[in-house]
Amino acid sequence: MPITYTSGEQVEVYRFSIPVTIGVPLLALFVQAFVPLRFPSFSVYVDLPLLVTIFFAMARRNPISGLLTGAFIGLAQDMLGHNAIGIYGIAKTVVGYGASSLGVKLDVENAGARFLVTLGFYFVHAAVYFTVARGLVNISQTWNWPHGILAGLANAFLGVVLFFVLDKFKQRT
Amino acid sequence: MESVLGRYRNLIILVGVLFLQVLGLAVQVKKSGNDEEKTRLIRIWAIDAVTPFERAVVWAQNGSSNVWHNYFYLRGVRAENRQLKEQIEGMRLQQVRLADDAAQARRLQLLLAFKEQFISRTVAAQVIGSSGSDHSRIIYIDKGENAGIQRDMAVMTSDGIVGKVLLVYPSVAQVLLINDESSGVGALLEKTRLQGVLRGTTNGEVVLERVMSDEQVAVGETVLTSGGDQIFPKGLPVGTVTKVGSGRDLFLNIKIKPAADLSKLEEVLVLVEKQERTATAEDAVHLRASDILAQRLPSVPDKPAVDAKSATGVPDVTGNGVANTTATQPKSETKPQGLTGHVLTGPNSTGQSPNSQSLTSSRIGSEKPPSAAKTGATGSPVSATAKAVRNPPGTSSGSLPAEQPIRPADSTSSAQKPNDGLGTASTEPATAQPNPPDAQPKPAKPTSSSPPQSTSQPPADEANPH
Numbered sequence: 001m002p003i004t005y006t007s008g009e010q011v012e013v014y015r016f017s018i019p020v021t022i023g024v025p026l027l028a029l030f031v032q033a034f035v036p037l038r039f040p041s042f043s044v045y046v047d048l049p050l051l052v053t054i055f056f057a058m059a060r061r062n063p064i065s066g067l068l069t070g071a072f073i074g075l076a077q078d079m080l081g082h083n084a085i086g087i088y089g090i091a092k093t094v095v096g097y098g099a100s101s102l103g104v105k106l107d108v109e110n111a112g113a114r115f116l117v118t119l120g121f122y123f124v125h126a127a128v129y130f131t132v133a134r135g136l137v138n139i140s141q142t143w144n145w146p147h148g149i150l151a152g153l154a155n156a157f158l159g160v161v162l163f164f165v166l167d168k169f170k171q172r173t
Numbered sequence: 174m175e176s177v178l179g180r181y182r183n184l185i186i187l188v189g190v191l192f193l194q195v196l197g198l199a200v201q202v203k204k205s206g207n208d209e210e211k212t213r214l215i216r217i218w219a220i221d222a223v224t225p226f227e228r229a230v231v232w233a234q235n236g237s238s239n240v241w242h243n244y245f246y247l248r249g250v251r252a253e254n255r256q257l258k259e260q261i262e263g264m265r266l267q268q269v270r271l272a273d274d275a276a277q278a279r280r281l282q283l284l285l286a287f288k289e290q291f292i293s294r295t296v297a298a299q300v301i302g303s304s305g306s307d308h309s310r311i312i313y314i315d316k317g318e319n320a321g322i323q324r325d326m327a328v329m330t331s332d333g334i335v336g337k338v339l340l341v342y343p344s345v346a347q348v349l350l351i352n353d354e355s356s357g358v359g360a361l362l363e364k365t366r367l368q369g370v371l372r373g374t375t376n377g378e379v380v381l382e383r384v385m386s387d388e389q390v391a392v393g394e395t396v397l398t399s400g401g402d403q404i405f406p407k408g409l410p411v412g413t414v415t416k417v418g419s420g421r422d423l424f425l426n427i428k429i430k431p432a433a434d435l436s437k438l439e440e441v442l443v444l445v446e447k448q449e450r451t452a453t454a455e456d457a458v459h460l461r462a463s464d465i466l467a468q469r470l471p472s473v474p475d476k477p478a479v480d481a482k483s484a485t486g487v488p489d490v491t492g493n494g495v496a497n498t499t500a501t502q503p504k505s506e507t508k509p510q511g512l513t514g515h516v517l518t519g520p521n522s523t524g525q526s527p528n529s530q531s532l533t534s535s536r537i538g539s540e541k542p543p544s545a546a547k548t549g550a551t552g553s554p555v556s557a558t559a560k561a562v563r564n565p566p567g568t569s570s571g572s573l574p575a576e577q578p579i580r581p582a583d584s585t586s587s588a589q590k591p592n593d594g595l596g597t598a599s600t601e602p603a604t605a606q607p608n609p610p611d612a613q614p615k616p617a618k619p620t621s622s623s624p625p626q627s628t629s630q631p632p633a634d635e636a637n638p639h
Contacts, residue, residue: 029219030226032305037312040436044307044377063183071190079219080302081309082339082349086198088306090191097187133308136198140354142375 014059014170021056024166025073028052033080044147045154047125049073053092054121054159055166057099058108066103070096084137091128095121111160118159122152217342220313224345227301228315235299292406294446296320298346300438310353310377312336312438317344320445325404327444333410333432334358334398335441346443350435351411352379359401360411362390368399371411371429379412381427388425390417396429406447 016024028048036043053073057066074092078085099121102108108117126148133139178185298314316322318341326338328348336356340347349356352373360371360381367388369381381396394414400407412431420426 026222029305030223033223033302033313034227034230034305036303036305037300037438043303043305049305064186067183067187067190071194075194076219076222077306079216080223081304081306082311082347082353082355083309084198084201085215086194086201087308089194090198093187093190093194097183101183129308132198136195137202139308140375144376147376 013061013173015173016056016059016169016171020169024056024169025049025052025069025076029073029076029080032077045151046158047122047151047155048158048162049077049088050092050095050122050125051118051155051159051162052166053096054099054118055163057096058103058117059166059170061100061103063097063100063104066096066100067093068096070094070099083133083139087129087132087137087139090132091125094128095125098124111164114160114163115156119152119156122155123148126152216340220342220345220347224301224313224315227313231299231301231315292444292446293448294444295442296322296445298322298441298443300441301345307377310350310373310435311339312348312350312441314346314348314441314443315344316443317342317346319343320443322346322443322445327405327409328441329405329409329444330433330438330441332434333412334405335433335435335438337404338443348441351431352377352435357402358405358411359399360396361399362414363395363397365390365394368401369427371396379429379431381414381429382420382424384425384427386419386423386425390414390425390427392417406444 028051032043032046032048053066053070056069060066060069070092071089073096074089075085077088077092081088099117102117106113106117108114130141130143134141296316298316298320300312301315302313304311314328322338322341324338324341328335328337334351336348336350336353338346339349350373351358351371354373354375356371356373358371359368361368362381362384365388367384367390369384372380372382374380384390392414396411396414398405398407398409398411410432412429414427415430416426416428418426418428
């Protein structure tokens, strides 16, 4: 059981049942693909698969598990689009690894920490996506700071709410 | 060594996973062009995992909505029905006027041997999902290969174009929207006829590119498809110009508001069958506004068919006094190759211009009598076109006897028309001048070398349906 830098206390490592492990990412992908048909700005400001990646990575506190979760969710998200498969995969792999590594070191159970962590990882995700899409795949990208900050805040708020809902599915190891 | 691997195990796995994905990206980028086909098997897993849920939700949503609107919420339906019937009556009259204009345009196209693309079959499909990302503006529809949908088919709504089919699966298809940055559509401005390329931007806007900066483009102008992309037929609505500014490299930056609301698509039409054929000077039923009105007045008898027949000389006359002038002919028959060379040779070309009726006959090949060339008689395609407009096949002027082909207006030097092999050796009065499309057909002024046409003059209402 790891000990955090922030509180100096031991933190719990959680696991999830197989239906939750498979079903929640799938549900996130489904909502992400379906809701924009009714609310077009949803896909512009919200990235539910990213939030799910961060949540699972931080709850499991295992870097390997975190990066694999991110890779699978990201690749699935790539498959729904028409761009090359792997751009979201790489970005979410990095986020999964970072979030789980951070979860080992920091106490991320409270709302404030979750807000900041989600906000930070949103920008990490956007930066990695931007770099890979532009540098490796040659997709034209424009960085828009106001939009980025707004989307980051929206994801952070939604993440705090979502994490408290998903906490119900946690199982102690 | 083992301790190093153990200490950096997480990092090594991270690098390994990233390396594999970068490798995958490299393979896809290298095979760009049809990389979608290469990754088809992988993509279908995700689509098969997500689309059943989307179908179920859409089905449930539509079902409940239909039950409510069709069985419970029927307030105001009678009034709406009455209003719609009145609207239909008005639109029928308008349709007659527009059909006449369209027929006129077809006759002109026929003279220029234009090929037209007609939408012959569409498949209605429901939008069931999207990519969920603003980096990839695509939608999924609930029809695929099983419904006859193929790659690169045009997708549209009644308002305007939406996009093209990018990938097709057995029961689902992926549609690339026109506001995606990787899409491109040939488009033209309706009034100025300036052509450009319609592209999406990273933030989901639609811009018209490749219009030179010295051109005048007005805000509010309508944009149509140009047909140059071989996907969208020409003339479909694209949108309207919302902003015009100077762009890069001497081109204008024209922002377009799409006619179809791309953010709220529910049902779309996939253009599964296009028919390309040469324009024909048909058309099946030549209705007049007065006929529509007559149908609603029981006291007004139908026009006797014999009148029309005797006036026009066209045998295909319906019992309603509606002349079916020239049947639509298949592509191979109506492709007047020889005519193209004749009409498009410019104002100094020589030879006769057959009238519009003879264009669809087997006499098309005899477009340029050698002797006419010898005489140096010049011909104007414009005047020939104008003649065809003045003498549409549906009217008596258009049904000039085949022995009286049109002679260009400026060939007044009594160019003798040789026998073209079909017993036609006559000339047409040299006074034919281009008239406005809605002008009344005038009797041709006879010259010394032309026979009179008095027998073929129509009644005024026959010649001008308006």
